[in-house]
Each structure stands twice: as C-alpha cells, then as structure tokens.
Amino acid sequence: MRELRTDVLIVGAGPTGLMLAAWLAKLGVNAVLVDGKGGPTRESRALGVHSRSMEIYDQLGVVDRVLAEGYAAVTIRPGYENRSFGAVPIGRFGEGLTPYPGLHVLEQSRNERILLERLEERGGSVEWDHPLTSLATDDDGVTAECSGPSGPLRVRARFCVGADGGSSAVRKLSAIPFEGLTNQHTFYVADVLGVRGIAEDSANLRFGAEEFLLGFPMGADGHHRLLGVLRTAPGTDVSESVALQRLDAVFGVTYRERLWFSTYRIHHRVAARFRQGPVFLAGDAGHVHSPVGAQGMNTGLQDAHNLAFKLADVIQGRASESLLDRYESERRPVALRLVNSTDRVFALVTSDRPLARTVRRVLPRLFAPVAIRLVPRLPIAPRLFGYLSQIRIHYWMNDAVPSPDASSTRARRRRGRVVGRRLPWTGPNFEPLRSATWQVHTYGEMDSEVAAAVGHALQVPVHSFAAAADKGLEAGTCYLVRPDGFVAGAAPVETAVSRLREMLPDRWFGSHQAST
Template sequence: MGEGGTLQTEVLIVGAGPSGLMAAMTLARLGVDALIVDGKEGPTRESRALVVQARSMELYDQLGLIDRVLAERTSAPGAILAFRHRVLGTVPLRRFGAGITPFPEIAVLEQSRNERILVDGLHETGREVLWRHRLVALEQPAASVVATLEGPDGPVTVRARFVIGADGAHSAVRELLGIPFEGVTNQHTFFVADALGATGLVDGYVNIRMAPDDILLSFPMGEGGHARILGVVRDDDLTAAGELPEALVRSRIARGFTVGYRESTWFATYRLHHRVAARFRAGGCFLVGDAAHIHSPVGGQGMNTGLQDAHNLACAIADVVVRGMPERRLDRYQVERRRVALKLVSTTDRMFGVVTSDEGFAHFVRGRVIPALGPLGLRVIPPLIGVRRIFGWLSQTRIRYRMSQRVPSASQRRDDIVGKRLAWTGDNYDALRSLSWQVHGYGAPSWLVARVADRLGVEHHDFAPDPHGRLRADRLYLVRPDGFVAAEASVAAGERAPGDAVPASFREQLAG
C-alpha cells in the first residue's frame, strides 16, 4: 500500500480473461510485481472460446500448467469435411504436426476452463485476482500510470509503472486512451450451441459441413455427444423481435445436415467483428487480446492470439523490470504482435467471407465444386501447399518476427530460423521452462556455448544435433524467454574470436 491509501505495483492488469490471466501468470513466474483486477464477480462461466492451438499449449508447458490442460482438454486429431451428411475426407492435423511440436492435435478446452486453470495457477504463486473492481479513469503522469478503480467499497487508486488492457472488445483501457478500434462488422448473424447428446457428427473430430446455402461447424467437447455447434443465422429465421428460436435451428440442421442434439447448456447468437486497434501501446499502457483485435472464429485463433500477446508482452516487461533493459525493448511488442493481428484479421476475414457468402458463385462452389472435387482436393492440396505450412498457420507455430532493423543477410533468409519460435527437436523445450534468455548449441562445441553464454550472463544449453536439420551444428542460437530465436552466430567465427568476445547480434538483442 502506497501513500494515502494508493496501491503501488509495477504492472496493473485490467481484465481477468484468458489474456489478462496469462499476463499475470507469466509475470508471476518472472518475478514481476503485478496486480490483476476485473469488474466481474469471478471467472467466466460460459464456455465461449474453445480451441487451444499448439503454440498456446507450448506456453502452458512453459508455465508448468500443461498437465492440467492435458487432463481437461478433449483431443481432436483433425477435421472432417462433409457435404451435408456425406463425408468427403479428413484433414489429419495430428499427422501434419508430427515433429513440429509436442502437441500436434487440436486441443478443445473452453475459455471458462482455461481461466480456471490460470486462476488456480496464479493462486499457487501467492497472487489473486481483485474481482469486482472496474476501471473508471486513467492518467499518465511522468514515468507512471495512475488508475482509478470503482470497487464494492468505493474508489481505489492504483499507481503502476505499466498498465495492460486485457479487458475485451469493449476495453475501458482502450477507450480511456482514445485509441481507435478500426474495422468492420460482418453482415451475418451466427448461432452457437453447446450441445449434449449430439448425433450425426463424426465423434472426436472437428466437423465442417457444407451445403449450397448453409454451413455448420462443430467441435468435440467430451463424451456423451458433448459438442459445440455453430452456424449462420438466416434473416428469415429471426422473429419480429430479432430473436432466434433454438427449436428452429435444431430443425434446420436436422434437415440440412442430419445433425441433432438432446439439449444445450448454452445457446446464443452474435455478430462478428473484424477490428484492430490503431496502436497497441500508448506510453506506459498496452493492449492485448480482444482489447487489441477481434476477428472471426475461423481456425480457432482468437483466444490463442490473445494468450500469445500477453506472454510476449509479459516477457518484454520482465526484460525491462528484472533484467534492466531500456524501455525501448517494449516497442517490439507493438511491432511484433500488431503485425500478427493485422495478418490474422485479414486472413480470417477473407476465409469467412468465402465460406458464408450469399453470392451465386459461392453457392456454386459449396453446392457443386466441394462435393465433386473435395475428396481429390483433400489429397492433392496439402502436399502442394505443404502440410507443415498448413499446420504452422493453424497452430500459430509459423509466426515470425523481425528481430533487427537491419536487412537480414542472405544466410539468415536461407536459414529461416531467426525471428521464429525455436524449432522443437524432441527434448529441447524443457530448457524453456526457466523463461530466461539462453544460448543454445545443437552439436556445437560445448565450451564455446558456455563461454558465449557466460560472457552475456545468460543460461546455456547443449543439445544433440537436430534430427530434422532445422537447427545447425555450425551455429549458436540466442533464444528469448518467450522461446523465439533472437539471433544466430557462426561457430567458426566464435572459435576465432578472443576469449572475451561475443557475437555482435547477441549483444544487440540483449541491449534491448
């Protein structure tokens, strides 16, 4: 408690959804003092977002929470494409992701369970969420941020070095900062049902059902036909009051797709938005998750992007607060993550537009092309595009950041390692659980790996040569706490360098 009853903290996190909780948990693991608040009574009870992609699973592994996630998730090895009720083929994502990540399947774990796992993990670090505290004012005097919260016992003032806005699409942080939220609203309305006793679906798989004038998407949520079912609402389905009778939806999907269910635990309609904040940073304030970007549910990317925003930012803040890097290190958050959001919104907007279009050509594709050529396309297209590339897009393991303002060298472009998440070799991810800067060698001389790391004051790890050949034995790699490769250096150059010399690219990264 500061002077005059003011709460003092390094970081104030506004919003205790998945993104805010991920930021709080990561900061706790990194030893950064943080306070997380939310205007709600407690964690979300509705299932809401559903899919946890491979990259997010890797983050849970770093935080020591993966066993709980694995115990509670429903695993889907891939997706089934069908025309009405006729199966056209399978997209075997688990096989596509083999060798890329320890978690190649689709993990189905609703938002409410993600939040509970993170809340419990945070509790075990000795930190709690301050529920029923709503942000009402935000000021940025020199070198700090002052927030006013409205709590059950009256106003509360918090003085922080940094504020993270993780408070959703209607973010008070974003609005108080005056940051535009640019984009469009999809013309369609959609329904979502968490169904019990679902029938007519291929159990254990994501189901994608097409019809000339309709689409249905489902995700497995557990035994007994527990499934999430989504679809498009037609205007003539709505009542005069704009409501959608669930009985009408059940009748329609039964006729069109031979899909039914006994009852639902949650049924709702919603409009989709595609928006990205004009800035992800304003002084000492940052936006993550839905406060920064919202988009369609195509590919199950939304919650995952927010989790990765929060993890990226928390690691950057810890570099400043704990390692003493200059605050320019934080500029990379906006550069790296806003580019990801813009690309994701653009991609999902185009994909969802094609899938849900009412145009005649779209009807022709869904009604004639897909049932006729779908089986052939599922066999031919993945090898043409590259199964690893397809998996990388969906799982968010293919993201790449630009680590330097300098133009990459020809060797860096060929190597295609710097700026990407560290390639998984089968046993090297255990080292990432320390959430620290590290020097890695994969067949490089152990003494050289140790010497460079010691000179930089970071961890070092020696591994056997990469069986997939993505990490080279003639290179040293500098790995950030978030698991991305920040720089590489030649072993030959390191061996020739004086004992106190370190690669310039490594020193540049550690200087912020």
C-alpha cells in the same frame, strides 16, 4: 479510497489477462489484476487450444492440467450439408513439429480456472467486482480508478495492460481507434449433449449453399460445441428453435439437450495501436475476428506471453523502455494477418454473391473427397499445420523497431528458416525453455569449452544438443534464444559473442544478474 501501487496494472481477468498475470508472477514482477465480473467465466466460450499455446502452457508448468481436462481432436471431417467426406488427420500433420500436435479442446472457463490456480500458487489474486472507471497517464505511468463493492480503488502503476475484451474500457479511455467492420450475418453458438449427425471424435466442418456449421467435440455423451451462420434478414433475431430446425433440415444434425445457446454478430477489427505510452492492449482488446480456425483465445494467450518477458526485462533493469515498442511491431502484424485471413474465409462462407454461392455448392462436393486423400501426402501439409497452430509466426529481429508495414523493403525480404521464429522442436531442446531465460543453443559437435566461453561472455546459459540440420539448426552455429522461445539471432561460433551480444537487451551486461 483504497490505494495500491504496483509495476503493472492488468485490466481484465479473461484468458489473456490471467496468462499475463501468471507469467509476471513467475518472472517476479509485481502486478495487480482487476476485473468487473464477480468471478471467473462460467460459460465455455472459446475452446480450441492450438499447439503453440500448449507449448506456452508447458513452459508455464500447467500443460499436464490442460491435457488432463482437455479433449484431443486429431482429425477434421469436412463435408457438404448432411454428408461427410472423411477424416483429415491434422494431428499427423504436426508430428515431429511440436510436442502437442493436433487441436486440444478445452473451453475458456477451464483455461481461466487453470491459469487462476497458477496465479494463486504464485501468490497472486484478482480484484473481482472492480470495473475500471478512469485512467490517466503521465511521465511516470498510470493512475487508474475502479469502483468496488467496498468502495473505490485507486491503482498507481508504471504500466497498464488492457486485456478487457472487445469492448475494452482501457482502449476507449485511451482513445485508441478500433478499426474494421461488423459482418451483417448472425452467428449462433450452442453447447449441446446427445448430438447426432456428426462424428464425435473429430472437429466437423460442414458447408451448405446458404449456411455453414462447425462442430467441436467437448467430451462424453455427445457433448459438442456447434457454431454456424443462419440466413436471416438484417436485424432479425435468431431463436434456438429456428437454429435447431435449420440444423436438422440442412445438415441432418440434432441434439438431445442444450446447455448454452447464444447469438452474436461477427466483428473484424484491430486497434490502431497496441502501445500508447505506458498503456498496452492485448487479446480481444486489440483484435477481434470470426471464430473460423479457433484462433482468438490463442492469439490473446500469445500476446500476453510475448509482452510479459518484455515488461520483465524493462522493469528489472535489463532493458530500456524502447524494448516495449517491439510488442506492437511483433504482435500487431500477427493480428492484422489473422483478421485479414479470417475475414476472407468468413466472407467466402457467408457471401450472397452468385460466385461465392456456386463455390460453396460445387467445390466441396467436387474436390473435398480427393483433397482428403491427397493433402496428407503432400509436403505442404506440415506448413498448413504450422499456420493453423501458430508455430510458424515470424518476427523481424534485426531492427530495433521493425515496421509492421507489409509494403516495406524489410517485409519483402526473405524470412529466415530459424531466426525470428519459434525455436524448432527437436525433442529435448524445449526442456531448457522452462527456465524462461535468455540462452544459447548449439547443435551437433562443438568443443564444450568453446561453447562455455561463448555463454560466459554473453552471461547466458549454453545448452548443447544432437545435430538437427533437418530442422534448420546447423552444426557450428550458436543460436540465441529469447525467454519466449523465439530465436533472436544466429552466428558461427567464431563470431558468436560479437554478433549475438547486439541481440541481447540493451542494459543486459551488469544488470541482469542482480535481478535474477
């Protein structure tokens, strides 16, 4: 039996696992990545890359590749059956909020290839054709065994991350419940060429009394991803010919050639725990939901991004293992909110109840034409974009292990505009984030020697920028920014050292310089 020893074993080389492996390689953490497949995904599968994920790609140094290979969909065109009501400029909603407004369309297979190339550039690789067969934990970590074409592989690791999808072997072998439900309706997905009946430059959303359709542009020659629900009896197979007939009859949509067609059932589930000792769950292994909003792959990418820095701080001696509890307390509430919101939306567009059918039949035709003209002018538009693009995610920063319980006193407190959120973008202030280090930011006029003294006392770099009060970044305040770009704390410069040092990893002083 071949044996390997490493700091982190990652099971699953999809977008989440590859993102985690690429980040750990960048941060200098040893990891082994295994996957039961023979190679990278060939099917397009997930395809929407939101603004927050683009920012993470920028920080990783691969955003130019994503932009070169992707397709920007800056408008959404809602409609009812075969009628479109016009374009909603979602890209304009995000202007001034992020360097990457709008929705970037890049299928999962290409995301994986870009991340794999980045991993290989850092000296990493994937153990393909090595499905996980056993997993045991003890006080010192995990021992995993995989089958392989040249014989079994045993991996001894301090930590294990299951990024192996909705049927996660890591989750099952760890006996972690996967709580939720399965929708009774059949969902279909097709990649097609020569599409007619929907706009080629927009994401298309069409409602019907019985069915709905999503269409995403994927390139030239009418290349689109079509997704929707067909009304069939439970257990009835949906063929491509049936889907094509309904697309034409209900939505007036046809296509010349099919590249890929599949059907599946929609699950809405969240793992009961994202951490169990040295074992973690990320991406679909921890949460699955409907593709409404194109959030699934993005949430997994951000799970990996969040966890990578925590693992690095612990493994490299800057923090005790208690820091890893924050991964579940930060990311599981995000998954719960996402699953709950997509479940409600999916229930509305698929429910057989008379009220839901009436809403689908009446509201789009009655209010959508007015909303398209009105919403872009409303102050709420940037907020809506923030939720969709996942740049408005909030973490509680003032407790060692925040409770995910929505009924807790902490959850009912007012959330800060800056602290606990991803750093507001002002333009140049995202450039230092590429260093992937803890850092202090100041905005507006501040004595450079005073700012430097704060950085010296906290043993972090300090970066100063022009005033940005409209972003909530106040002059005279020091902002401690985590390596993942979230603001851990803020304090007036007079008390910054004493207050912000409490927000740094608990073994930071005297340990971080030796490992950087």
